[in-house]
Amino acid sequence: MSQETVKGDAFENLLHEERQFPPSAEFAAAANLGPEIYAEADADRQAFWAAQARSLLTWSKDFEQTLDWSEPPFAKWFVGGEVNAAYNALDRHVENGLGDRVAIHFEGEPGDTETITYAELTERVKRAANAFEALGVAKGDRVAVYLPMIPEAVVTMLACARIGAVHSVVFGGFSADALRSRIDDAEAKLVVTADGTFRRGKPSSLKPAVDAALEAPGHTVQNVVVVRRNGEDVAWTEGRDLHWSELLEAASPEHTAVGHDAEHPLFILYTSGTTGKPKGILHTTGGYLTQTAFTHSAVFDLKPETDVYWCTADVGWVTGHSYVAYAPLVNGATQVMYEGTPDAPHQGRWWEIVQKYKVSILYTAPTAIRTFMKWGREIPDGFDLSSLRVLGSVGEPINPEAWMWYRDVIGGGEAPIVDTWWQTETGAIMIAPLPGITATKPGSAQVPLPGIAVDVVDENGQSVPDGHGGFLVVREPWPSMLRTIWGDPERFKDTYWSRFEGMYFAGDGAKKDEDGDVWLLGRVDDVMNVSGHRLSTTEIESALVSHPWVAEAAVVGAADETTGQAVVAFVILRSDAQAGSGDEAAAELRNHVGKEIGPIAKPKHVLIVPELPKTRSGKIMRRLLKDVAEGRDPGDATTLADPGVMQQIAADLRK
Numbered sequence: 001m002s003q004e005t006v007k008g009d010a011f012e013n014l015l016h017e018e019r020q021f022p023p024s025a026e027f028a029a030a031a032n033l034g035p036e037i038y039a040e041a042d043a044d045r046q047a048f049w050a051a052q053a054r055s056l057l058t059w060s061k062d063f064e065q066t067l068d069w070s071e072p073p074f075a076k077w078f079v080g081g082e083v084n085a086a087y088n089a090l091d092r093h094v095e096n097g098l099g100d101r102v103a104i105h106f107e108g109e110p111g112d113t114e115t116i117t118y119a120e121l122t123e124r125v126k127r128a129a130n131a132f133e134a135l136g137v138a139k140g141d142r143v144a145v146y147l148p149m150i151p152e153a154v155v156t157m158l159a160c161a162r163i164g165a166v167h168s169v170v171f172g173g174f175s176a177d178a179l180r181s182r183i184d185d186a187e188a189k190l191v192v193t194a195d196g197t198f199r200r201g202k203p204s205s206l207k208p209a210v211d212a213a214l215e216a217p218g219h220t221v222q223n224v225v226v227v228r229r230n231g232e233d234v235a236w237t238e239g240r241d242l243h244w245s246e247l248l249e250a251a252s253p254e255h256t257a258v259g260h261d262a263e264h265p266l267f268i269l270y271t272s273g274t275t276g277k278p279k280g281i282l283h284t285t286g287g288y289l290t291q292t293a294f295t296h297s298a299v300f301d302l303k304p305e306t307d308v309y310w311c312t313a314d315v316g317w318v319t320g321h322s323y324v325a326y327a328p329l330v331n332g333a334t335q336v337m338y339e340g341t342p343d344a345p346h347q348g349r350w351w352e353i354v355q356k357y358k359v360s361i362l363y364t365a366p367t368a369i370r371t372f373m374k375w376g377r378e379i380p381d382g383f384d385l386s387s388l389r390v391l392g393s394v395g396e397p398i399n400p401e402a403w404m405w406y407r408d409v410i411g412g413g414e415a416p417i418v419d420t421w422w423q424t425e426t427g428a429i430m431i432a433p434l435p436g437i438t439a440t441k442p443g444s445a446q447v448p449l450p451g452i453a454v455d456v457v458d459e460n461g462q463s464v465p466d467g468h469g470g471f472l473v474v475r476e477p478w479p480s481m482l483r484t485i486w487g488d489p490e491r492f493k494d495t496y497w498s499r500f501e502g503m504y505f506a507g508d509g510a511k512k513d514e515d516g517d518v519w520l521l522g523r524v525d526d527v528m529n530v531s532g533h534r535l536s537t538t539e540i541e542s543a544l545v546s547h548p549w550v551a552e553a554a555v556v557g558a559a560d561e562t563t564g565q566a567v568v569a570f571v572i573l574r575s576d577a578q579a580g581s582g583d584e585a586a587a588e589l590r591n592h593v594g595k596e597i598g599p600i601a602k603p604k605h606v607l608i609v610p611e612l613p614k615t616r617s618g619k620i621m622r623r624l625l626k627d628v629a630e631g632r633d634p635g636d637a638t639t640l641a642d643p644g645v646m647q648q649i650a651a652d653l654r655k
């Protein structure tokens, strides 16, 4: 199959994908779940989730009501119950005699390693909980976390959860400005950071961004706790900045976890929406833990005694929350945590890690798989990957070609692939094959999980028949659903619940095939997906126009072979812009976006144009710009106020 599959008309090509891969008899026989699970959940959805909640978690106080949906869309799950996330992830395993089981095999980018057992991780979290409390962090307070992929990130998150503080993890790839706006929105009292990390063998810093973020007065931060990681010199604000190691050493290793209300806020995680302002997605405790733990066990067929699980996501994203920090530990699994990039110090680093720790479950993103495809199969072929038995994919649609390569080259032609669809807002996996049950199809997430009511509907909210496309919705509340947007319940209602009456609107296009399986077709709004990271066109446009040279800007996500989409910006400069050349302006503006939002948001291309295509009512026609950015003829431009604009842009680009 050619690259046309990815770039061309995905709708049509996907329809012709007919390969299917049923589980082997051996896999099915040993699988955690059998096909009856769907009927069981369908018979009584709430009873199903109540049973999962009670069997997967240890409650300090049992709940009285499974779901309170009396004020939709504000859900309350497991009403009256009390549960402590850290106790469930840690103490209870130690109490059950599993203290010596490895919780985390940490692999630093420079090659340093650390093996942390459940007993050791529990002690660290207890010390951190005591240390945070000693700094005045109390239940309900917010803690901003700006850390690399090191065990301290997980320790910090669980210590917050333990004392009922609400963590807000900010991905290390975000800038000082982005960090500050998130600190302000959540009114964080404490920031936990590190001097920095390593990137491709070189130190890369974090603490200076925290210092810059807190430079302007008017913030709520009282202390900054700093983990020593790369040993680089960092500026120090006496009285505000504290050393992680000193605090933890001084703290008591004893700490009793108390249950928190099932609806107590667990964390806020900011994600891009269709407007310039990121949304603080709020997740709470009982429902989130239930669905993350259930899906982790069901979708990956987890056997905690024998599996070695590795999710490559950073804790700065929701995947790193649900499937690194919470579910694997709640389920008592052994996991690998890797700090660095896949090509440091060589392009076989991941496969070396799989071989070394005998990883049996790998969960990663299509963009990574496509990168490995580009590097060539000789690289993974040089390692023993025979331990792998389940392969997961997340973050964007996986093209059938990448799916087949993943299965054949990484999975030895046998390991089932689970393509998992979900979002920051859904908290946990919603659509995925179950590896011992589903005959998988390359490129499709296929089936809503047991207990999840996903549908594809038309413009009017009517369910589409099999073989048709439309909008992806969720028809019934689910345990790990977002509860609101932090500080903005109206935006929560508007964004997700106003498009279709009584349904959650995900923002994705989807199609049901002739078997009723679901195929995801990408976003239908102004949200881009670059390497599985969500970026808002509007947010990048407002960063661009905040530069004094820029008069107007339009941003589109253009199809990209490796990253899924790439950010392409069309910019009109002011007549008094000081740029010497188009190249100079483009470089300056890319860096400006990096500073405003973060390196991940830097446009791949900045095209300086004399005009932007607009409708007669003044709306920018992004569709036409997307055509140009993807090298297509923009076609019908007759609805434009000035139909000549597109020819001019296209001519300029050919220069």
Ligand code: WT7
Pocket: 271, 318, 319, 393, 394, 395, 396, 397, 398, 419, 420, 421, 422, 423, 424, 425, 445, 506, 507, 508, 520, 521, 522, 523, 529, 532, 533, 534
């Ligand atoms: C958006 C959510 C879920 C964790 C990572 C991203 C896209 C996610 C898939 C998939 C097709 C997918 C959707 C969704 N997406 N997984 N398996 N197939 N598309 O979380 O940053 O909240 O982004 O990612 O467009 O809406 P996120």
